[in-house]
Amino acid sequence: MDSTAAPRSLWRRYLDIPLIWKLAVALVAGVVVGLAIDLSGGAAWALPVLDVLGQVFLRLLQMLVLPLIVTTLIAGVAAVSPQRLGRIGAKVFALYLLTSAFAIMAGLLLALAISPGTGLRMPGEAEEAAEVPAVSETFLGIIPANPFQALVEGNVLAVMFGAVVFGLALTFMLNSADERTRDLGVFLRRGVDGAVELVFRVIRGVLEYAPVGVFGLIALVLAETGLDAVRPLLELTGAVYLAILVQIVVYVLLLLLFGAGVGRFFAAAKDPMLTAFVTRSSSGTLPVTSRAAERMGVREGVYGFSLPLGATINMDGTAIYVGAATVFVANVAGVELTLAQLGTVVVVGVLASVGTAGVPGAGLLMLSMATTSVGLPMGPVALVAGIDAILDMGRTMCNVTGDLTVTRVVAATEKGMLRTPGGSGDADAPGDTSGAGGADASGAPEQDRAGAPPTGAGPGES
Numbered sequence: 001m002d003s004t005a006a007p008r009s010l011w012r013r014y015l016d017i018p019l020i021w022k023l024a025v026a027l028v029a030g031v032v033v034g035l036a037i038d039l040s041g042g043a044a045w046a047l048p049v050l051d052v053l054g055q056v057f058l059r060l061l062q063m064l065v066l067p068l069i070v071t072t073l074i075a076g077v078a079a080v081s082p083q084r085l086g087r088i089g090a091k092v093f094a095l096y097l098l099t100s101a102f103a104i105m106a107g108l109l110l111a112l113a114i115s116p117g118t119g120l121r122m123p124g125e126a127e128e129a130a131e132v133p134a135v136s137e138t139f140l141g142i143i144p145a146n147p148f149q150a151l152v153e154g155n156v157l158a159v160m161f162g163a164v165v166f167g168l169a170l171t172f173m174l175n176s177a178d179e180r181t182r183d184l185g186v187f188l189r190r191g192v193d194g195a196v197e198l199v200f201r202v203i204r205g206v207l208e209y210a211p212v213g214v215f216g217l218i219a220l221v222l223a224e225t226g227l228d229a230v231r232p233l234l235e236l237t238g239a240v241y242l243a244i245l246v247q248i249v250v251y252v253l254l255l256l257l258f259g260a261g262v263g264r265f266f267a268a269a270k271d272p273m274l275t276a277f278v279t280r281s282s283s284g285t286l287p288v289t290s291r292a293a294e295r296m297g298v299r300e301g302v303y304g305f306s307l308p309l310g311a312t313i314n315m316d317g318t319a320i321y322v323g324a325a326t327v328f329v330a331n332v333a334g335v336e337l338t339l340a341q342l343g344t345v346v347v348v349g350v351l352a353s354v355g356t357a358g359v360p361g362a363g364l365l366m367l368s369m370a371t372t373s374v375g376l377p378m379g380p381v382a383l384v385a386g387i388d389a390i391l392d393m394g395r396t397m398c399n400v401t402g403d404l405t406v407t408r409v410v411a412a413t414e415k416g417m418l419r420t421p422g423g424s425g426d427a428d429a430p431g432d433t434s435g436a437g438g439a440d441a442s443g444a445p446e447q448d449r450a451g452a453p454p455t456g457a458g459p460g461e462s
Contacts (some may be wrong), residue, residue: 034222057213
């Protein structure tokens with residue numbers, strides 16, 4: 001090794017620090033600086049500077065919302081081939097969407113009961129929510145007469161609908177019997193993948209600025225309100241974790257309903273749950289999650305499809321976070337959410353989970369989509385970003401638990417998709433030689449997969 005190599009630059013050292021630590025430092029620094037300004041009376045010169053730092057972050061988030069929806073939703077839908085959307089695929093997909101819808105409603109209801117953010121106001125926040133049209137107009141507005149106009153106007157639901165339609169069309173092109181159509185589909189898919197990668201790179205750059213934006217906005221709020229902002233954030237954290245607990249109880253009820261052993265389930269699920277909590281990445285936890293499914297006796301024919309799909313579209317914990325945080329944003333903005341707005345948040349939360357999984361900071365981006373869709377101001381979203389890492393741990397753990405629950409339930413409904421508890425196989429699938437121990441379905445030694453660190457794990461994935 002060359003001992004004379006030039007030392008790394010300060011910027012490179014900054015990039016090497018995990019985002020969770022940078023956001024934590026920004027949160028603490030923002031609290032300290034904001035309170036210091038409040039006590040010293042230096043708001044006249046400090047507030048304009050802090051406001052600019054925060055507004056840059058908000059504008060960058062808003063800039064990313066629609067490009068992220070278009071690229072990732074098309075890519076996510078196109079990734080599921082028609083051949084795999086059979087009986088098992090339909091059950092898995094339906095259960096994922098159902099549990100996500102229940103999760104976001106649980107988050108909304110508990111947050112409405114706790115009412116986090118009430119009484120807190122963003123400094124200089126004069127923006128009001130846009131007037132919400134009738135329910136019939138909302139549903140008709142989902143189908144855009146002009147998709148480009150929907151993009152320009154920021155109509156989130158219409159953009160999502162268009163992305164899903166084009167994603168389905170691309171799926172059928174990729175699986176067409178006509179070679180020319182298939183080749184064109186492959187060409188278009190490469191373009192979509194390139195666009196997704198482009199958006200992801202921009203997101204990574206924006207997230208490097210996130211600590212500066214969080215610092216500016218937290219300091220700005222505390223300089224104006226003092227300690228009044230701490231209690232609402234603690235209330236939001238409590239609402240999210242309480243809703244996660246409710247969601248896990250729902251998983252237990254599902255397991256009991258389909259005759260699955262709850263004790264055996266959680267004995268196998270505890271490793272991926274802990275891994276997801278620490279790494280904050282359901283995609284990175286996938287190797288550990290797959291091994292847990294094997295220990296439950298689920299065959300690869302189910303978990304090989306359901307778990308990767310779940311890491312892509314099943315975001316129960318994040319849906320809880322979006323529901324609760326949207327109520328927080330509305331309370332800070334002084335807006336009382338209507339039934340139509342609450343319904344819109346549920347639809348956006350469920351549909352957004354299809355496209356934004358696996359993206360660093362996806363929860364924050366999903367929240368931006370939800371608040372934009374109901375016309376709420378973006379300012380309070382940055383307050384949530386200050387505690388996003390704390391919320392991210394619990395919601396990622398909930399995401400992974402939901403993936404395993406749906407996998408186990410679907411396996412129980414399909415003949416031959418569950419091994420006996422002893423791992424000796426069953427008469428319905430005599431060709432399967434994978435057992436509960438020794439080697440997995442791919443022939444790899446058990447310890448290679450059970451003890452392997454999650455690959456591709458990154459902070460803030462969910």
